[in-house]
Amino acid sequence: MKHKLDKIVLLGAGNVATALAKALAKKHNIVQVYSRSNSSANKLAKIIKCSFTNKLSEITPDADLYIIAVTDDAVEKVASRLKLKNKKVIHTSGSIDKAVLKKISPNYGVVWPLQTFSKGSILKRKTPFVIDASTKQLASHLNELVEEMNGKPIHLNSEKKAKLHLAAVFANNFTNHLYGVAYDILKNEKIAFDVLLPLINETIEKIKEQDPRKIQTGPAIRGDKKTIKNQEAILSANPQYLELYKLLTKSIQLTTHAKKL
Amino acid sequence: MKHKLDKIVLLGAGNVATALAKALAKKHNIVQVYSRSNSSANKLAKIIKCSFTNKLSEITPDADLYIIAVTDDAVEKVASRLKLKNKKVIHTSGSIDKAVLKKISPNYGVVWPLQTFSKGSILKRKTPFVIDASTKQLASHLNELVEEMNGKPIHLNSEKKAKLHLAAVFANNFTNHLYGVAYDILKNEKIAFDVLLPLINETIEKIKEQDPRKIQTGPAIRGDKKTIKNQEAILSANPQYLELYKLLTKSIQLTTHAKKL
Numbered sequence: 382m383k384h385k386l387d388k389i390v391l392l393g394a395g396n397v398a399t400a401l402a403k404a405l406a407k408k409h410n411i412v413q414v415y416s417r418s419n420s421s422a423n424k425l426a427k428i429i430k431c432s433f434t435n436k437l438s439e440i441t442p443d444a445d446l447y448i449i450a451v452t453d454d455a456v457e458k459v460a461s462r463l464k465l466k467n468k469k470v471i472h473t474s475g476s477i478d479k480a481v482l483k484k485i486s487p488n489y490g491v492v493w494p495l496q497t498f499s500k501g502s503i504l505k506r507k508t509p510f511v512i513d514a515s516t517k518q519l520a521s522h523l524n525e526l527v528e529e530m531n532g533k534p535i536h537l538n539s540e541k542k543a544k545l546h547l548a549a550v551f552a553n554n555f556t557n558h559l560y561g562v563a564y565d566i567l568k569n570e571k572i573a574f575d576v577l578l579p580l581i582n583e584t585i586e587k588i589k590e591q592d593p594r595k596i597q598t599g600p601a602i603r604g605d606k607k608t609i610k611n612q613e614a615i616l617s618a619n620p621q622y623l624e625l626y627k628l629l630t631k632s633i634q635l636t637t638h639a640k641k642l
Numbered sequence: 643m644k645h646k647l648d649k650i651v652l653l654g655a656g657n658v659a660t661a662l663a664k665a666l667a668k669k670h671n672i673v674q675v676y677s678r679s680n681s682s683a684n685k686l687a688k689i690i691k692c693s694f695t696n697k698l699s700e701i702t703p704d705a706d707l708y709i710i711a712v713t714d715d716a717v718e719k720v721a722s723r724l725k726l727k728n729k730k731v732i733h734t735s736g737s738i739d740k741a742v743l744k745k746i747s748p749n750y751g752v753v754w755p756l757q758t759f760s761k762g763s764i765l766k767r768k769t770p771f772v773i774d775a776s777t778k779q780l781a782s783h784l785n786e787l788v789e790e791m792n793g794k795p796i797h798l799n800s801e802k803k804a805k806l807h808l809a810a811v812f813a814n815n816f817t818n819h820l821y822g823v824a825y826d827i828l829k830n831e832k833i834a835f836d837v838l839l840p841l842i843n844e845t846i847e848k849i850k851e852q853d854p855r856k857i858q859t860g861p862a863i864r865g866d867k868k869t870i871k872n873q874e875a876i877l878s879a880n881p882q883y884l885e886l887y888k889l890l891t892k893s894i895q896l897t898t899h900a901k902k903l
Contacts, residue, residue, distance in 0.1 A: 453866065476861060476869040495841050497848075497859060509837045535837060544831045547873050552824035553841045554860030555890045556817040560845075561854040561897065563813035570805045576770045576796060578850060580756050580814045584821075585846055587758075589839060593822040598758060599815030600737060605714065608737040612808050621896050628889050629816045635882055636822065 385522050386446040386469065388412050391429075392459055393450035394421035396498035397473055401450055402429050404504040404530040413441050417455075437462050445469060446526075448492075449482075457481050469519055475546040478539050479513050490514030491542065492523050494532065495549065506531045513542050562622055594636060601633035646783050647707040647730065649673050652690075653720055654711035655682035657759035658734055662711055663690050665765040665791040674702050678716075698723050706730060707787075709753075710743075718742050730780055736807040739800050740774050751775030752803065753784050755793065756810065767792045774803050823883055855897060862894035 389409050391402055394416035402411055402425060411429045416422035419435040426433035434440065440447075442465065449472040451459055456472050460481050463470065469488040472481070475495070482489035493511040494504065510527040512534050514520035520536060527534040537545060560581075564574050587596050600608040609630060616623040650670050652663055655677035663672055663686060672690045677683035680696040687694035695701065701708075703726065710733040712720055717733050721742050724731070730749040733742070736756070743750035754772040755765065771788040773795050775781035781797060788795040798806060821842075825835050848857050861869040870891060877884040 453869075454864065476866065495837060497841065497844050505840065508840060535833075537833070541831050541833065543872065543876060544827055545833055545837065546869075547876055548824040548827040548833075549838060549841060550860050550873065551820045551827070551887075552838045553845055554858070554862065554894070555820050555886075556842075557845050557849070557854050557858055558862075558890060558894050558897070559812045559816050559820070560849050561858065563809040564849075564854050566805055566809040566812070570802050572796075572798070572802065572806055572809075574849070576756060576806065577810060577813045579766065579769060580758065580810060581817075581846060581849075583758050584814055584818050585842060588818070588821050588825075588835070588842075593818050593825050597815070597818055597822065599811050601811075601815065601819075603715065605737065608714075608807075611804065612811065615804060615808055621893055624889060625816075625893055626812075628885060629819060632882055632886055633815070633819050636819070 386526055388444040388446070390415065390440060390444040390447045391425075391450060392416075392440075392448065392463075393452075394418070394425040395450070395452065396500055396502055397494070398448075398450035399425055399428075400498050400502050400504045401448065401473070401494075401530070405526075408529045409526075412444055415440055417451075440465075442466075442468075446471070446522075448473065453477060460485060469522070471514075471523065475511070475542070475549065478543070479515065480539070483515075488514075488516060488519050490519050490523060492527060493542070497553075504530055504532070507533050509533045509535050511542050511545060512536050513539055559625075562625065566622075597633060597637070599633070601630040602637050604634070647787055649705040649707070651676065651701060651705040651708045652686075652711060653677075653701075653709065653724075654713075655679070655686040656711070656713065657761055657763055658755070659709075659711035660686055660689075661757075661759050661763050661765045662709065662734070662755075662791070666787075669790045670787075673705055676701055701726075703727075703729075707732070707783075709734065714738060721746060730783070732775075732784065736772070736803070736810065739804070740776065741800070744776075749775075749777060749780050751780050751784060753788060754803070758814075765791055765793070768794050770794045770796050772803050772806060773797050774800055820886075823886065827883075858894060858898070860894070862891040863898055865895070 387410050389411045390413045392415045406429050411431050414422050414426045414433045422433035422435055447470040453474045453476050456474050456477050463485050465485050468486050470482050470485050471490045471492050475493045479491045491513045495509040510532040512523045524534045567574055616626055648671050650672045651674045653676045667690050672692050675683050675687045675694045683694035683696055708731040714735045714737050717735050717738050724746050726746050729747050731743050731746050732751045732753050736754045740752045752774045756770040771793040773784045785795045828835055
């Protein structure tokens, strides 16, 4: 049986596009790859064995699905220049609403993989994919598409998707920044960051099972004024880190206080 | 051959004390357990098969090493009431300087395990232990003690130990708070926190190999003003989270800017 989304055009040839292309090519027919860079388009097209272009005007009009998997910055620009009357078109960005595709076609949506892709990354099994589509039929087709890539489909409307993206910024981007602060503090002391990995791993193990707010530890939640004062003194030469320290300490204490009320 | 630190008195009967007791009892002779709570002392003493007390005045004076493994809040109080002329005495806290034990004996120090201990936790193999001792001889004995527990000894002076504790607050306590914020945002949307675990795990895998500042992603480092504005709008009803969002975003951008200069 032919897939409902058999013929696919892939716009993008970066890390996300390449990982999706490899996962999709097993069961779908990727007919064309577009990239602003002709050599990138060519490189990915060679892997998939399909045609390629670096001109949006040359995109074939008769595919079943168009996937815009370019960088977040470029989605709107690419979308604004696409003409695909009534075709199905999706993008893969967590930070962008599906509505940016509204003008292209009534059949538009998002399939957002919650995985970070580096060069050479392959799509991991059970990767959650947020699906948000303009029609029930498209949502159902995209659900099938995700399952065929061995992903885990999660259907969320635009509002909930935006909230999940915000949560991911806190849980992923912001925590990474704090690891960076820790790394910097240790680097100045010539202490290898490795020493913190067992603690970090334990925290991750715990939050798999419990509300993180219930396992909060440290000087802030203990109300350990002496340690907090000492640590602020250590940071006095670094206003950036001191401000982070003070606000995060205050926020932990606010949360605790709120829970106690 | 008898160990240099053969006879040990353990002060404390909580999660840390219990995990250490079990690890130490294999090669050392724990002669007495103290806890403010008689039943806690009794319970741990039964496991170790030793005597116990809930009175600091009844602590046996002829052991080789006294380990204060009470909660951080109680270390100074216990230390201030101990009289152990010339005996070796250590505590196990990351947040407290070894100097709080100075008045008890010239042989004082810290052995701080970088593991979080819950009820029933056992000491994991290769757990890093920070050692900070008042004499070279004690440092060498504590090194042996840590190795006998299958831990990984790390020798740091007081100043470096304090910096490591500060880094751990950023990498562990503060990140946990941010996971809590993410959890809260998702809970309000009835989205299971699980969906973020693949992303969180990937970040941890990456920081094992790279400076976290070099793998920073997200709207802040992209300078994605539109997404930042949208996310601030979502948080407008929650001043606590909004303030965190703004400061962390600013801090990521400051770090990036500093790197570019």
